[in-house]
Amino acid sequence: xxxxxxxDLRRQVANxxxxxxxxxxxxxxxxxxxxxxxxxTPNFVEEVVTLFCKxxxxxxxxxxxxxENHPVDFAKLDNYMHQFKGSSSSIGAKKVxxxxxxxxxxxxxxxxxxxxxxxxxxxxEYTTLRRKLEIYFQYARQVGPTETASCHPK
Amino acid sequence: MGMAQELHVLAVDDSLVDRKVIERLxxxxxxxxxxxxxxxxxxxxxxxxxxxxxxxxxGLKVNLILTDYSMPGMTGYELLKKIKESSALSKIPVVIxxxxxxxxxxxxxxxxxxxxxxxxxxxxxxxxxxRDFILRGEGDDDKLTDKKIKEACSxxxxxxxxxxxxxxxxxxxxxxxxxxxxxxxxxSKIG
Numbered sequence: 001x002x003x004x005x006x007x008d009l010r011r012q013v014a015n016x017x018x019x020x021x022x023x024x025x026x027x028x029x030x031x032x033x034x035x036x037x038x039x040x041t042p043n044f045v046e047e048v049v050t051l052f053c054k055x056x057x058x059x060x061x062x063x064x065x066x067x068e069n070h071p072v073d074f075a076k077l078d079n080y081m082h083q084f085k086g087s088s089s090s091i092g093a094k095k096v097x098x099x100x101x102x103x104x105x106x107x108x109x110x111x112x113x114x115x116x117x118x119x120x121x122x123x124x125e126y127t128t129l130r131r132k133l134e135i136y137f138q139y140a141r142q143v144g145p146t147e148t149a150s151c152h153p154k
Numbered sequence: 155m156g157m158a159q160e161l162h163v164l165a166v167d168d169s170l171v172d173r174k175v176i177e178r179l180x181x182x183x184x185x186x187x188x189x190x191x192x193x194x195x196x197x198x199x200x201x202x203x204x205x206x207x208x209x210x211x212x213g214l215k216v217n218l219i220l221t222d223y224s225m226p227g228m229t230g231y232e233l234l235k236k237i238k239e240s241s242a243l244s245k246i247p248v249v250i251x252x253x254x255x256x257x258x259x260x261x262x263x264x265x266x267x268x269x270x271x272x273x274x275x276x277x278x279x280x281x282x283x284x285r286d287f288i289l290r291g292e293g294d295d296d297k298l299t300d301k302k303i304k305e306a307c308s309x310x311x312x313x314x315x316x317x318x319x320x321x322x323x324x325x326x327x328x329x330x331x332x333x334x335x336x337x338x339x340x341x342s343k344i345g
Contacts, residue, residue: 029275032275032277032278033175035278036175036178036179036182036278041178044178047174048171048174048175051170051171051174052171054170055169055170055171082224082253083169085253086169086171086172086253086274087169087170087171087172089253089274089275090169090171090172090175090274090275091171092275
């Protein structure tokens with residue numbers, strides 16, 4: 001999507017952003033974070049998302065390991081997933097957060113297969129979200145600090 | 155005489171992401187922030203065994219402690235207890251944050267002396283209300299006790315009644331009638 005026209009670029013950024021909401025990847029908490037950005041801290045949201053990704057990588061790794069243990073330590077899994085759910089909630093990562101909740105339900109039911117299946121789905125959602133956000137931030141950086149259209153998701 | 159308008163807040167949260175966000179929320183609300191990752195570090199910062207009262211180890215008076223509930227090692231509740239048991243620190247208002255709206259937990263914290271219980275994710279409006287509330291309290295020491303007791307009582311009642319869905323609480327199914335009223339109550343829970 002190369003363009004020399006700043007207006008086209010701005011429109012693309014706005015569309016990318018809108019689709020994050022429309023497709024349910026992020027919720028209103030993402031807007032709360034955007035509102036904390038200003039000219040002095042134009043990359044705040046991206047910085048928070050970067051921290052989220054670092055933290056998520058750590059949690060995914062340790063949850064993967066814990067799921068492979070015999071017997072599975074559900075208390076540990078619940079704890080890790082609680083952390084994952086918390087941080088995804090803090091950035092407004094809606095689909096990821098939903099998967100976390102589902103996982104915790106299987107955890108409480110001590111259903112290993114359910115946990116594994118849901119965790120696979122969670123990893124896919126997380127990967128998709130990360131990719132979309134990376135692209136969005138790449139484009140957003142190109143247009144520089146710009147007023148975010150006030151968008152309230154349905 | 156007049157209190158400095160800028161509060162110094164000690165934020166305690168084991169989540170890297172949440173620390174960054176709360177730090178930003180507080181800075182935007184014109185608060186000085188010291189963010190630590192655990193209850194132990196918070197107590198270290200406060201010099202619990204020292205003679206200084208409500209001073210951080212760097213000598214900055216702490217006006218408010220904002221702590222997450224669920225933390226490894228020492229929970230926010232345990233931290234709250236330690237602070238309230240300390241003669242040097244007990245006057246510092248403590249606010250608990252949690253992603254879970256568990257009424258017995260909220261009750262326990264309020265009874266142990268927490269000023270307020272905020273649902274995560276914490277919003278800018280929450281922080282601003284909190285700051286204004288603490289500023290009013292800080293500037294008015296004589297009337298502090300009566301006013302705070304009254305407000306704490308009415309907040310407790312609000313929390314006990316407020317078992318209905320709010321914008322934060324996606325998983326619960328809404329109660330039948332007064333959910334919108336409850337949302338308004340929740341939004342004006344301080345002051």
